[in-house]
Amino acid sequence: MKQLLSVFLIGITAFILGGCVNQSVTPQLDLDNTKVQPISFASPTPTLSASSAPLSSPTSGTAPVTNPETATVVTNKGSFVIELYPDETPTTVENFVQKANTNYYKGLTFHRVEDWVVQGGDPKGNGTGGGSMSTELSQRAFAIGSVGVARGQDIKISNDSQFFVCTKDCSWLTGQYTNFGMVTKGMDVVMKLEVGDTISSVSVE
Template sequence: MNRNSLIAAIVVIAAIIVGLVISRNYRKTLSTGKITQATPTAGESGTLQQPLKTKPQILISTSKGDFTIELRPDVAPKTVTNFLAKFNSGYCDNLTWHRIEDWVVQGCDPAGNGNGGQSNLPTETSGESFVVGSVGVARKDFPKEVSNDSQFFIVKKDSQFLNGEYTYFGRVVSGMDTVNKLSVGNRILSTTILSK
């Protein structure tokens, strides 16, 4: 056997071994359902990055004043990724607060009546309690596993009946007095990402 034939045989054997290892790992992933790839998150320009390790803060300017919310990617990563992209793109700008009750304010509905947005975001329940200032995601009564992709609410009173039923994804860290002043038709003027 000449030298070139020996090298070619070694390359073929190495390729077969590599193929077997890759195939085995792929079958193992399929059988366990465990994928080791990181969950992507939205970056400033809408590009995907590694999962968030911080609690981003968002300044929400309204026609009644400003308030700041802190997002919780540790309890609702898909929801935080979705809303960071919405806030970054200006999606909520000039939309109204369409629902105001003694215990809750709700807004960022493109239809302005509680029927807008898409119901395509998975509901991410957690052990977090809906206390004053908690931020959650609106959804229809059925199916409970799917939430709205744009409408969010802030509770003005402790609302434990929401626990485990709705996605909790943040809290108001300053400006709760502004939240309490909101009335139907007041506008979200802008949303600014302060920190990521």
Template sequence: MSTTPEPITGRPQVEISTSKGPITLELRPDLAPKTVANFLGLWSRGECDNLTFHRVEDWVVQGCDPKGDGTGGNSTLPTETSDASFTTGSLGVARRATPKDVSNDSQFFIVKKDSTFLDGEYTYFGRVVSSMEIINSLAVGDKIQSTTILTK
């Protein structure tokens, strides 16, 4: 019996319940299969539950850092760049400045306005499909209360 997981097909949807309200994301395994599999596993195990959005700027929100300060998680996930553009509502993975070929395995970000300077440099793995107004209302310290996989 094989232990290799089945490839993810379609575009899974995930609801992130925050202290400000729910956000629905649509994931893109066709663009970043390892990243989508990693975050679906993380979210299904509740590993982001009760963690905060530790970074909130005029153009981005970032969360799911186990340490809560931008230094947590491991840089073990391969960076999967694509032709996707980081337009408003895009979902990406945090990484250190170097090495560029690995990304953080827990911290994700959502851009609040077009941020095309990230194109080809960071892993794009989905987008917000509802509640961009919730994203725009988040402040540092707001919590990720829970995550629910809506469709796989």
């Protein structure tokens, strides 16, 4: 009887200890099965689309104008003046200014002209060129003369060279595209622009 009791107690002890050991096991993260998906840039298809390349910082080189207020765009049809919004869209304005100061836009065309918008600044001239930068959204309304930045399907990423000017009320674009300026002079020139017209220069003051 004592022998059976001893065997029984030994069995109970082993069972309890085994249970404790099993409860202390910590699950291990299987790193081999943890995959990081690369960021991809979708092909541009939406309205005011532009190609998406890896994000780029404003071009280095000529020092940007401090707190720029206006940019004058000279075209083969005449010139127009853009009031810039550096306080609301600092990165976009800095990028635009640096491109202007390095003659990036010289010779580029307006590749898209519709009854409500004029778009240009594409180095390829067909809406697929240029790099990418972060979108700077605001609630400033897009109206006649508003100057915005083209982008692809990802609202967070905009093109770093293509810009557009609204020739009609474009309030439906508000909060969807970067609004970095307003044409204050020469809107009549903008209205005359056609596909293939060229930019002679962009100067900033």
